[in-house]
Amino acid sequence: MGLRQLSSPRTAPKGNATSALGMLIAVAATLLAFEIIQPVDLLLGVGAGILIGGVLAWRIQMTAMPQLVALFNGLGGAASALVVLAELTRPKATPLESSSLVAAGVGILIGNITLMGSLMAFGKLQGVIPTGAIRSRILPWLNLMLLLACLGFTGALVGAPDSMVIMLTLVGLSLVLGVTGVMSIGGADMPVMIAFLNALSGLAASATGFALHNEVLIVAGSLVGASGIILTNIMCKGMNRSLGNVMFAGVGVADGSGGALAAPGGGTVKQASPEEAALMLVESELVIVVPGYGLAVAQAQHAVRQLADELEKKGVEVVYAIHPVAGRMPGHMNVLLAEADVDYEKLKDLDEANPLFPQADTVLVIGANDVVNPVARTDTSSPIYGMPILDADKAASCLVLKRSMRPGFSGIENPLYSSDRTMMVFGDAKDTLLELIAQVKQN
Structure with missing residues (x-):
């Protein structure tokens, strides 16, 4: 029953609780039936586990x-x-x-x-x-x-x-x-x-x-x-x-000491103010959000959902492109967006999202690096060559929210940032998104 409930995002929390309860019953029955421990010891163990788990979940x-x-x-x-x-x-x-x-x-x-x-x-x-x-x-x-x-x-x-x-x-x-x-x-x-x-x-x-x-x-x-x-x-x-x-x-982390406006290959990047970025979003028909680890670091999942809500009020379609290795654990972006109550139907995996990028007016990349790096398609000497990526560079325009021009966790520079179609918005992702929300409301 628990496994069946875990197969759907909507019933997954109930499935998790059901499976945990089933395992608790199995463990308790085994310990008591074979008289391995006394009921008091069992209750103490369960109580300690609940206390530790509760504190972890809360904090x-x-x-x-x-x-x-x-x-x-x-x-x-x-x-x-x-x-x-x-x-x-x-x-x-x-x-x-x-x-x-x-x-x-x-x-x-x-x-x-x-x-x-x-x-x-x-x-x-x-x-x-x-x-x-x-x-x-x-x-x-x-x-x-x-x-x-x-x-x-x-x-x-x-x-x-x-x-x-x-x-x-x-x-x-x-x-x-x-x-x-x-x-x-x-x-x-x-x-x-x-x-x-x-x-x-x-x-x-x-x-x-x-x-x-x-x-x-x-x-x-x-x-x-x-x-x-x-x-x-x-x-x-x-x-x-x-x-x-x-x-x-051993694909690891490079030094990443480049300055805020240092671009791969000595190119230059174009910066956009929150006002300009908001105008690009409002004038779009389809916006694809590409979340990355930077979204988690900034705790910006609620802000990006609020921005999507404001854009949808103005008739803009918003979907989310999720790369399977985005973040630092399996399903990291799914967990973050689920916490912000983002409709699961709006989350598109790699195969669903890539055909949509050429149709998108604007791609909003939030703290993602390697999963949108075109080098994976073009540079045979790169450690990430051949890695399936989200085709953000194929959209009409791209907005990238980053703290600086430092590369991703793999330490590989991203030429997307110096593309003619890309505008960079530097700063904390959450603060930038809140500014975008305010500007979108005014447009």
Whole structure:
């Protein structure tokens, strides 16, 4: 029932609550039926979880949502690894079967990789650690050696399930692999990495289920793992790259120290005042909004919806073009616009949006960079060459709202900004949108 409700944006919140309730009932029934804990302990655990979750939900900013998702993935991996370790170390009347021990080793391996990989992703997104990709010829070989060592100790665990040395060595190596595996991932590839870590958290839970012979964990973990793998594949296709290329190519963040009016190739850019930009929008018949991470940073989702409402009052059609890797997590722009109550029917994916750009009078790009970069179509030497982009450069005119001329998270300059069809409006996206709203009302 929960999965069916999750298939529609309108019923997704109810589906999320239904699925969570179902999992709570399954966990509570298991703990009480086998007398694993007392009812009081169960209530304390549920209460603590509700309290922590409630505080997070209340205080978290939408700009920090990718970091929160990364932490959730990490907690899922940690939970799986801890449950397996508890099962391996508890006194047992009969030893575990070989198949269960293999599953336990895999659960420890994937769970710890997910934990440390997610913490690394969180650190990069939060700016706690450098966001750029670390390029090293040694790192892929180090990761391969660590993986082979982990698999070797997983096999050794089958032969000596009571050996704390083997167990702790496997834990340590898998934690290190989680760090080194994500170390080479640049900020531009973080949405793909988060989707992949989500898949790993599900696979860890499923492996734990096999180790414990717990059908609920197997089914739930398989669902999360399968959906995460499908999403990772979709995200990779959205960048025209393989998962291996994402893991090892290291597309990162450039210095981006260019001045406000420095354009790619030494060209010049044209600036528009809010008054001029508002006039362009009002005189348009079709406006396509292209949101990016800058929209999230400025918390401008409500302002862009208000601007769209004002334009629609004047007979202007407004739609939103959503790139699958826009932002810092899968579905980032969808979440932001849903929070602002934007009609889901107005959100167009890549395939739906691109045929509309040649018909558009104005494209309003808000904090998006790489997903509208024509270099992906023209420059074979560019790291993003071949990546499907939103064809904003094919519209009659383009308004770009940015703080400066600095490149996107990939560090690649965007010639769209110096195009004859493009006008730049510099400043905070939310402040600029509020000025545009005021000017549109006056026209």
